[in-house]
Amino acid sequence: MSFIDYYSDDFSPQEMIVVAGARTLQDNKVIFAGTGLPMVAITLAQLTHAPGIIPVFEAGAVGPRLTRGLPLSVGDSRTTSKAMYLQGLNSAFELAQRGFCDYGFIGGAEIDMYGNLNSTMIGDFPADYQKPKVRLPGSGGASDMASSCQRTIIIMVHEKRRFKEKLSYVTSPGFLDGSPDARKKAGLAGKGPYRVITTRAILGFDQATRRMKLLATMPGETVESVRDNTGFELLIDENVYQYEPPTNEEIRLVRDEIDPEGYFIKKRIK
Template sequence: MEYTATELMICCAARALEDGKTAAIGTGLPCAAAMLAQRRHAPHLVILFEAGGVAPHLPTMPVSVGDSTTIHRAVMATSMADVMQFCQRGLIDYTFLSGAQIDPYGNLNSTYIGGTHRRPQVRLPGSGGANDLASFCWRTLIIIKHDRRKFVPKLDFLTTPGYLTGPGAREAAGLPPNTGPHRVITDLAVLDFHPDTKRMRLRSLHPGVTLEQVQAATGFELQIHEPLLTTPPPTSEELDILRREVDPHRYLLQRG
């Protein structure tokens, strides 16, 4: 069955979400992944939105984190302060993030590119809630396009912490132990982080993608998971749910 890179990324993200876990998500691909997971294998997945929706059953794709659908059949309609408090208290298992740049330790930049903070070449939106979520949620899932401009050896600005400078650095900075980046999902591959070095590691290649393609699209040397896996393609069930229930109007799926 034919599928797009966007559909494969959503399926990979959905598979990472377990039934009964909690996940702080935003709109776009993370929301589609959570909706797919909830409809397919994780009916008791607890979704939280930054604006205050807690445990909704999403009838349609929300257009923002404050959309009224984010409190449809929800357990709670509360505030951003409460959702961030849940995060800081260790009550949120997963969060989804992205950024303009990512480095070998999973640190993210969404502040500026080039120049200085006062005079950047490109000014970006900044952290929003990303720093809090990556600091205190147990596992961070990162969805990002795979190219050398994004996968860089050194960030222009560190907006959101991954493993900072390596083993022990998060804990030395005062962040909770056993937290940090879990998976990086791209249009070419799925990556994780070596448990000892905390550096990014190629875990699986998407169907038809070669190791050489991934390394050429990465601005630093990747470690390789042993064995190197092949990402399972989307199943007909996953694609049917995605196309018929999650995004029937192709707001996201038309992106390729």
């Protein structure tokens, strides 16, 4: 089979993020899922290489099979289909706090070099808090997931205005100020961000400095284009590679099986 026959050249930024997110997930891991693209990515992973993934949803469902249609929120009744158990919101977050959630799958409007996320407000804090330039949706369960899950996977649009030297507000903690044991000193149980998957790149974090590092460029992107759209100095891995585009089968599954109505795939990423 040729490269052209195997890989798709017809995919959107949303679909690329979903495919990259799914490929990042490992089999038999417990994944605390946020609304939207994380749900699509988890389902894609289950249908391809990781059938043993155990999703956890904020409203309390643990281990469902998303075969009754794509849930539109973490409280959608379809998140409970064939679940292992359903005991409510407190039980779901207790699971993370006790160390049983391998990954939290979250997003945000702004991110800094240490993986801290803002999904609360745009403006000067605290002066603009009551009347910010932009009021964002808030944390939901993202801060708890970032604090307690063993690692977090973050999905975002990659723009300079979003990748900032200093956040307007820290909603969900990453590596805080990047200092040694910063998370432990703050009382956070999880180990912090693992990957940032964006419309331009796959990013990780330097083990010593906790600073964001470019690992791979998305199809059509370069190291320079990623740097140009990042508002802080980005570390560059010595083995940066070009990320493989989605396969035809991955695109078929996303469009025909998982999100045929385009609830999340056709929705513009904000």
